[in-house]
Amino acid sequence: MFKKKIWKMLLSFTHGIKRYFLISILAAAASSLMSFLTPIIVGFTVDNVIGGGAQSSLPGPIMSLYNFLSSRGIFGSKLAICAIFAALCAIIAGSFNYLSRTNMAKGSESMINNLRIKLFKHTQSLPFEWHSKNQTGDIIQRCTSDVETTRRFVFQQLIEVLRTVIMLVMVMIIMFTLNPIMALVVTVFLPIIMLYTVFFFKRVADKFLECDEAEGELMVRVQENLTGVRVVRAFGREKYETERFDEKNVAFTKKWLSLGGTYGQFWGISDSVSAMQLLCVIVTGSLLAARGTLSFGELLVFISYTQMVAWPVRQLGRVLSEMSKTGVSLGRINEILEAPGETDPPDALEPPMDRDIEFKDVSFSYDVETDQQVLKNVSFTIKNGTTFGILGSTGSGKSSITYLLNRLYEIGANSGAITIGGINIQQINRKYLRKNIGLVLQEPFLFSKTILENIDIASHGQDLGKVREKAAIAAVDDNIMSFSKGYETIVGERGVTLSGGQKQRVAIARTLMMNAPVMVFDDSMSSLDMETDAKIREALRIDTAQATVILISHRISTLMKADKIMVLDEGRVAEIGTHQELIDKNGIYRRVYDLQSGIDDER
């Protein structure tokens, strides 16, 4: 049914919770047994107590109990004993049923919980490269709807199949012991019903797919219309759009209508087959009873059993036909889990990080196949405690330098090395490395939490004073205080939307909270005006006096006070030196500087 490795994966999530499944199945068996007993008691009552004959009997121990009670006359009449037996039977069956279902819920929910958490942790540990290669929507879909499919499979299908099978086996044994001919009549119909169900759901699966597709097309129409509402309005295409919508709306409806007929057939036929089964049981029973080989009570037993098995058998057919769908989902989940996450060898180093950083002949390309190098033999040294500026245009490789330094991407073999205090960063524990490099990304991501929690996220539990201090350095404290909820303001989807500049400043404050010996600002002030930029830099200079600071920008004013400035051009180091040296050099830096200070001729 499924591949072996998928079963193995599923099984790995049942660690420590297998007992729930075991209890659930045992209880289900007990419950079925008890509920099969009730009709027997009813039949016995009808035959022996009400009818006064002695054609049928109860299973051994219950019969002895009955004889014991009736001989002592404990509950009054024999009829009363039987009635109490029947009621007790049902109540015990119900209790076992409850036990079975709650354990099943515990087992499957725990298992899915394990799966969810494992998936989340794994996506967190997967290298950034994996994230950038896979589409977010697809990953989320796997983590949510495929997990839901799995949950349904475990919760409703896997256990249900086992229960139904156990139940069927038991009822068969009981029926064949009671009366083989009647048992045969009941049994003959079971494969018919089941096969018909499997056949039907296999058949409608295709139609369902068509319906899903039609719904998808309709959905796309609606979505495109709504996202393109400006285009629709600007061209005055409301009527045209409505016609196009109608087309898909009707097509979708028609698909379902045809499915309605198919479903009608299924329910009509399968209900009729079940009723036929009952009719056959009644007729055969009557014939046998007339011959005297079947008692009235036994007939009642068979009628009850027929009704009891009809529904589960139909369910079984349905479940079997849905299994292939689950297999696909499980496979997709397994693909994520199989992708190797970031792991550090146990002997990974944690050296002091307040040392010189050196890029030695580093070359890098994101795509090994096309080998389009974004960095070409880049070498430079950043002295500990100094400020290092990197100037470069879009696509010059500025950000790649930070990614490599932070090991978001790894340098390939024979493509150079980055060292800190002489130690290759590939030997350093990743988390340790990243904790010690405070990196502010170009497009920072804020979590949908309060601003306080966002700033404090990497420093865990600092007080508001500390947070405000850093926010003030990032020149965002005033902004935050102007919100009605101040630092308790929730950002993101459920809260306020911050502007690009506000986001950048919150991200700066967040990174400052890390107090890392190395700080990298990757174009982190691009959305800010020059004044704010200058203000932040001044405050930073004091706050990060001890730290090594790497500033990346295409604004000269951001960089000119750095101890050393490197100009990147198409992945190569074009110029490197102090502000004055570069000015004197009369190269790219000088050109940009002239423009910045307004010496440029205004054409």
Next chain:
Amino acid sequence: MNYEEEKIKGLSLTIWLRLLKYFKGLKKQILKAFIVILAATGGSAAYPLFIRYAVSNFVVPGTTKGIVPFTAVCFGFILIVGVCIYFWTKLLMGLEMNLSMIIRRDCFVHLQKLQLAYHNVNSVGYLIGRVMSDTERISSMISWGFSGLVESILFLFFSITFMLILSPKLAIILIIVIPAAGIIAWIFQRKIIVISRRVRELNSKITGSYNEGITGSKTSKTLVIEDLNSAEFSTLSNNMRRESIRSSRLNALMMPMVMSLGSIALSIVLYRGGTLVGKQLLDFGIISAFVTYAVSTIEPIVWVSGVISEMVSAQVGIERVTGLLNEPITIVDLPEVIKKYGDTFDPKRENWEPVLGGVSFENVWFKYPDGDEYVLEDFSLDIPSGTTVAIVGETGAGKSTIVNLACRFYEPTEGRVLIDGRDSRERSQLWLHSSLGYVLQDPHLFSGTIIDNIRYGRLDATDEEVMAAASLVSADTIATRLPDGFSSDVGEGGDNLSTGEKQLVSFARAVLADPPIFVLDEATSSIDTETERLIQNAISHMLKGRTSFIIAHRLSTIVRSDLILVVEDGKIVERGTHKELLAAGGHYSSLYKAMRLEEIMQ
């Protein structure tokens, strides 16, 4: 994301009555469905009577006389019920689908009429939820929920009637048990609904967490907070586990409890019935029928309570859909305007004056519906036909306001916007919109072929005209690259094309429309130099002889335009030609310098 936090209310008739108008058109179908349900349910409820007949006439007397006609009758009966069930399913499916089709259409049409201000504040996801899932939920609730309700109630009614006919003394036992079981089931169902709502909320939070964990993975890694994220997620996930188990536990408790009640009823029937048979007051057949009834009446009770509590929760969906349908349209054409020019869905083009393209703002005051500050205060500006107006300013400064007003996507709070000298409210929206060419920074294409997308500009254009428009703006280069040429599918939202290519197609679309007024939101995103050159060409082609509004990001466009408006914090702070503004040495000149710098860097 939408967190449902609605309180559980009682079943409210008024909410359901809002849907009344939809039922009116479906009267016939509803009646047919009702008849079929009546027949099928009555038939199923009569099955135990067969058992009784067989027992009384064959089993007890020990004869097989008459068993053949009995079998034949039963057989026929079963077939009839089967056919009824077939029609029942088919009719209800039809009812459900037709209902949702009509409601969905109403929602869609209403959305076409609603002003952009509404679209701006309601996310596409939210609106899709209303149009697609809420309508589906409502109609499935109405058809299947109601039919289940009708079926169950009918089944109970028939069963009780048959039982009363067979033996009132035994029937009374079940008649007492039924409401008791109903109450238990109802209590549980209410609790289950509350919990399942909580589970749904948790579920959407979990989805949100995955979303954040995955989209924020780069940030998480740089801050080394993967463990924190995982710990938070574990808490959430554990909550989900706990609540799900709770909800299952309630379900697991309800069924056995209600079923046990049924079994207790069965025992009492057995006891009372047995006693009565002993006194020769009852025959065996009746006992057998009652045994079946005791078992089969329980399920409908659970059903009824389930459906009613489901209906309570479906009310939320109805409220949301009717809320959308009742959302007032704020930009409407006056009745006399519609009379002359027709409305959006039924235009009277023969009465339309040609649009020349002169746009004037006359003492315009404007604030956005969701804002409380005026962004335009007593703004006046005359733009003669054929003028190129560039609007510059930082991202998010509010450059679109002028365009929104000129296109009548919004109407001024005070003052007037004139098109060719007449208040734009004196003509229909479609009249103006049909004269616009609109090119967005993030070009929106519809799925379909390139031809389809260009033709969106003018629906009756021939293929030749489409291709001519395409070649005018070099969009034909895209076609040559693709295997199916102009008939290539652009994919959902045009995603098979690059941003630059999408832009070219949207230029061609606007060129084909040949509009007197042009709106262009230039792209800032980095496009390769070759495409960039093509786009520049395209733009200069299009602007010739047209009134155009350009939200400009490129220096060359700005410098060449007739009038430059500088926007800051939503307000127009400077206006004039390039030379004038540069000489003034204000916002524009510093903006210009910054932009020059960027250009050099790239």
